[in-house]
Amino acid sequence: DVKVTQSSRYLVKRTGEKVFLECVQDMDHENMFWYRQDPGLGLRLIYFSYDVKMKEKGDIPEGYSVSREKKERFSLILESASTNQTSMYLCASRTQGMGNTIYFGEGSWLTVV
Amino acid sequence: GEDVEQSLFLSVREGDSSVINCTYTDSSSTYLYWYKQEPGAGLQLLTYIFSNMDMKQDQRLTVLLNKKDKHLSLRIADTQTGDSAIYFCAESNPRNGGSQGNLIFGKGTKLSVKP
Numbered sequence: 001d002v003k004v005t006q007s008s009r010y011l012v013k014r015t016g017e018k019v020f021l022e023c024v025q026d027m028d029h030e031n032m033f034w035y036r037q038d039p040g041l042g043l044r045l046i047y048f049s050y051d052v053k054m055k056e057k058g059d060i061p062e063g064y065s066v067s068r069e070k071k072e073r074f075s076l077i078l079e080s081a082s083t084n085q086t087s088m089y090l091c092a093s094r095t096q097g098m099g100n101t102i103y104f105g106e107g108s109w110l111t112v113v
Numbered sequence: 114g115e116d117v118e119q120s121l122f123l124s125v126r127e128g129d130s131s132v133i134n135c136t137y138t139d140s141s142s143t144y145l146y147w148y149k150q151e152p153g154a155g156l157q158l159l160t161y162i163f164s165n166m167d168m169k170q171d172q173r174l175t176v177l178l179n180k181k182d183k184h185l186s187l188r189i190a191d192t193q194t195g196d197s198a199i200y201f202c203a204e205s206n207p208r209n210g211g212s213q214g215n216l217i218f219g220k221g222t223k224l225s226v227k228p
Contacts, residue, residue, distance in 0.1 A: 004155075033215070040121070042220035043156075043201070058215075090155055102216055104148075104155035 003027075006091050006105040013112050019078040021108050023091030032074035033092040033102070034058075034066065043090065049074055050096070081112045117219035119202050124225045131189040133222045135202030138183060144205040145178060146216065147187045151198045159187070159200075189224075197226045 007022040025032065033048040035058075045058030047066040055066050063085060067075040074093075078085055091105040119135045137145070143164050148156040162169045162176045162185070169176045175188040189196055199221040 040220065043218040045215060048215060092156075101146075101158050101161070104157070106155045107153075 004091055004093055004103050004105040006089075006108045008108050009106065010109045011111070013078075013081050013110065015082060015112055017078075017081050017112075019081050019110065019112075021076040021078075021089055021091075021110070023074045023076070023093075023105055024072050025074075025093040025103070026072065027093070027095070027103075028071065029093040029103075030071070030096045031094045032068065033094075034064075034074065034076045035090045035092065036060070037088045037090055037107070046076065046089075078110075081110075083112050086110060086112045117202055117204055117217050119200075119219040119222045121220065122223050122225070124227065125192050127192060127194055127226055127228050129192055131187075131192045131196065131224055131226075133187045133189075133200050133202075133224065135185040135187075135219055136183055137185065137202070137204045137217075139204060139217075140180070140183060145176075145185050146201075146203040146205065147174075147176065148201040148203060148218075149198045150201065150221070156201060192224075192226050194226045194228060197224055199223050 004025045013019050031050050034046045035043040037043050044060050046064050047058050049055045049068040052071050065077045089108045092102045094100050094102045116138045125131045146161040147159040149159045150156045160171050162178050167178050173190045177186045201221045202219040203216040
């Protein structure tokens with residue numbers, strides 16, 4: 001079975017802190033994604049990566065950066081956390097090719113106080 | 114631009130059928146998906162349909178696709194309390210995110226099943 005693991009399920013951080021959200025997949029997938037999910041807004045794509053060291057902005061990249069140094073790991077970075085970044089963050093991965101399923105991690109609940 | 118619309122709430126009684134509807138705007142979408150999210154969890158794939166099909170059935174789930182109207186539906190037969198969750202419709206399009214094909218999600222329909 002494909003496994004997408006997000007290292008932290010629940011985090012509480014202070015405004016201005018640097019935050020790292022880590023995601024690891026074990027199926028050698030080329031593509032990895034970071035979404036945030038907010039009530040009434042659904043899932044919004046922050047960044048995605050289709051190869052090591054490659055990254056593309058999604059719909060809401062402001063305030064975030066990403067790192068993909070190894071194929072299996074995709075990190076989301078909040079350089080200076082703000083309260084409006086309180087949200088559920090979902091990592092996902094898929095292999096290349098149309099129709100291939102996206103697999104999601106369990107999510108990371110981040111609260112910024 | 115691409116947009117996926119679905120109603121936000123649906124309430125049914127246990128044992129009834131549930132029908133969750135979705136409309137999308139990009140006619141070049143090649144795959145359409147239904148994902149389920151249980152409380153506090155990530156999304157899991159329920160089923161998907163290729164755009165050259167008009168129906169797909171998998172046990173209690175039936176997906177209907179009307180490509181002309183860009184309308185997708187998910188029917189759950191004999192709905193159980195364990196089906197209570199948020200259901201997301203999503204479309205896959207090679208123009209999103211280059212050749213790798215990102216998914217565009219609807220906002221999700223929260224299904225409540227009353228005993």
